[in-house]
Amino acid sequence: MHQMTLAEIARGLADKKFSSEELTKVLLARITQLDPQLNSFISLTEELALAQAKAADARRANGESGALLGAPIAHKDLFCTQGIRTSCGSKMLDNFKAPYDATVVAKLAAAGAVTLGKTNMDEFAMGSANESSWYGAVKNPWNLEHVPGGSSGGSAAAVAARLLPAATATDTGGSIRQPAAFTNLTGLKPTYGRVSRWGMIAYASSLDQGGPLARTAEDCAILLQGMAGFDQNDSTSIDEPVPDYSAGLNTSLQGLRIGVPKEYFSAGLDPRIAELIQNSIKELQKLGAVIKEISLPNMQHAIPAYYVIAPAEASSNLSRFDGVRFGHRCENPENLIDLYKRSRGEGFGPEVQRRIMVGAYALSAGYYDAYYLKAQKIRRLVKNDFMAAFNEVDIILGPTTPNPAWKLGAKNSDPVAAYLEDVYTITANLAGLPGLSMPAGFVDGLPVGVQLLAPYFQEGRLLNVAHQYQLNTDWHTRTPTGF
Numbered sequence: 001m002h003q004m005t006l007a008e009i010a011r012g013l014a015d016k017k018f019s020s021e022e023l024t025k026v027l028l029a030r031i032t033q034l035d036p037q038l039n040s041f042i043s044l045t046e047e048l049a050l051a052q053a054k055a056a057d058a059r060r061a062n063g064e065s066g067a068l069l070g071a072p073i074a075h076k077d078l079f080c081t082q083g084i085r086t087s088c089g090s091k092m093l094d095n096f097k098a099p100y101d102a103t104v105v106a107k108l109a110a111a112g113a114v115t116l117g118k119t120n121m122d123e124f125a126m127g128s129a130n131e132s133s134w135y136g137a138v139k140n141p142w143n144l145e146h147v148p149g150g151s152s153g154g155s156a157a158a159v160a161a162r163l164l165p166a167a168t169a170t171d172t173g174g175s176i177r178q179p180a181a182f183t184n185l186t187g188l189k190p191t192y193g194r195v196s197r198w199g200m201i202a203y204a205s206s207l208d209q210g211g212p213l214a215r216t217a218e219d220c221a222i223l224l225q226g227m228a229g230f231d232q233n234d235s236t237s238i239d240e241p242v243p244d245y246s247a248g249l250n251t252s253l254q255g256l257r258i259g260v261p262k263e264y265f266s267a268g269l270d271p272r273i274a275e276l277i278q279n280s281i282k283e284l285q286k287l288g289a290v291i292k293e294i295s296l297p298n299m300q301h302a303i304p305a306y307y308v309i310a311p312a313e314a315s316s317n318l319s320r321f322d323g324v325r326f327g328h329r330c331e332n333p334e335n336l337i338d339l340y341k342r343s344r345g346e347g348f349g350p351e352v353q354r355r356i357m358v359g360a361y362a363l364s365a366g367y368y369d370a371y372y373l374k375a376q377k378i379r380r381l382v383k384n385d386f387m388a389a390f391n392e393v394d395i396i397l398g399p400t401t402p403n404p405a406w407k408l409g410a411k412n413s414d415p416v417a418a419y420l421e422d423v424y425t426i427t428a429n430l431a432g433l434p435g436l437s438m439p440a441g442f443v444d445g446l447p448v449g450v451q452l453l454a455p456y457f458q459e460g461r462l463l464n465v466a467h468q469y470q471l472n473t474d475w476h477t478r479t480p481t482g483f
């Protein structure tokens, strides 16, 4: 039962082969049995799950249908869930029970999805390895000595290990696509503004975007359908009609123009990954796609720009966690300054503290023009590169990451080494474009992802290309041993 995709579950529920309650019980038992190896959940919500499953079964018995009605999922633990701990992977929010549901959570609940729990993540979504969580590192089910990627590592590890079919995640600089690549999943970061950020605890507000993590493009289409849409509570949400993503999956790729940036195949890319990317290109050519070499000349500036903008916004967003308005409060403060200092010093881990310091520095008087303003100018250049490229091609294809998942602890003493691994994903966030990662093969038994980028609001095109690719390849069906 645990091997089923969302699409298969929807068919099984519609054909009354099993009930949502039965399936929910099977998956909850599987999580209890297997998750101690992975640490992919921060909280399990058994009671809520069983109540939602029973309600979904009752709705189906009353003649309702819907791809998400009775479908088990989990939320990354930065989506606010009413009355349930929403920790953001931090000691700061260990005892925070959100007073309301995030829009994404409310929309999925209304569609009948069943919430099994809240998944582990890098603290405040800062990281690429899921090692900065206060609740401990998450392990990669493909090799328990390796990281699952981050910051949505809990969602990724849980779905890859077949603990559940799909989960929500967020992507500020790659945190949906990179863990998808590291765990053999399909993950989609939507266009900025496509999915509401209301009730999603902010890391870097101009970059953050929620999206689906699942095993197939077909399932990403189903989950995105439940997440996307205008929300008047989020001033950056865009009032643009949501297409029927599942209906668009079967469009032919004949004549599809795929751009491959020459900058992608530079020295930093593992040659074995480069070869798998070339194989995926050949596969898409067989399906009728036409390949064109393109250039993204400002790509080399994206990492430094991102690692100014993201910490700057984080330092501002995280100022609310001061032990007074939100978050952990220290014992017996001597005065107000002592209260702030110790509450924040105790509540935030080292990576979060590092970024707050970098961000506050970059925004301070005298440095603002040199760092933040400069980074914003680079951001525009990166966007302009994409706009020029999309005049010539329909999608852009390349690796999701330069290397496969590294060993736990391998980059802990060198944060910049981890930042450099974000080179292929960060540009989409800077430009606000949609991006998808899908399985493309293995290196040393570890999964490799191929990334597709599309123009604004062309999530449907990404899902269509990925689905057609998945109908003709079987990388995405491989299951990690032991799960």
Ligand code: GLN
Binding pocket: 125, 126, 127, 128, 150, 151, 170, 171, 172, 173, 174, 175, 176, 203, 310, 422
């Ligand atoms: N690795 C990037 C960072 O640490 C991206 C994280 C994310 O997308 N949330 O900022």
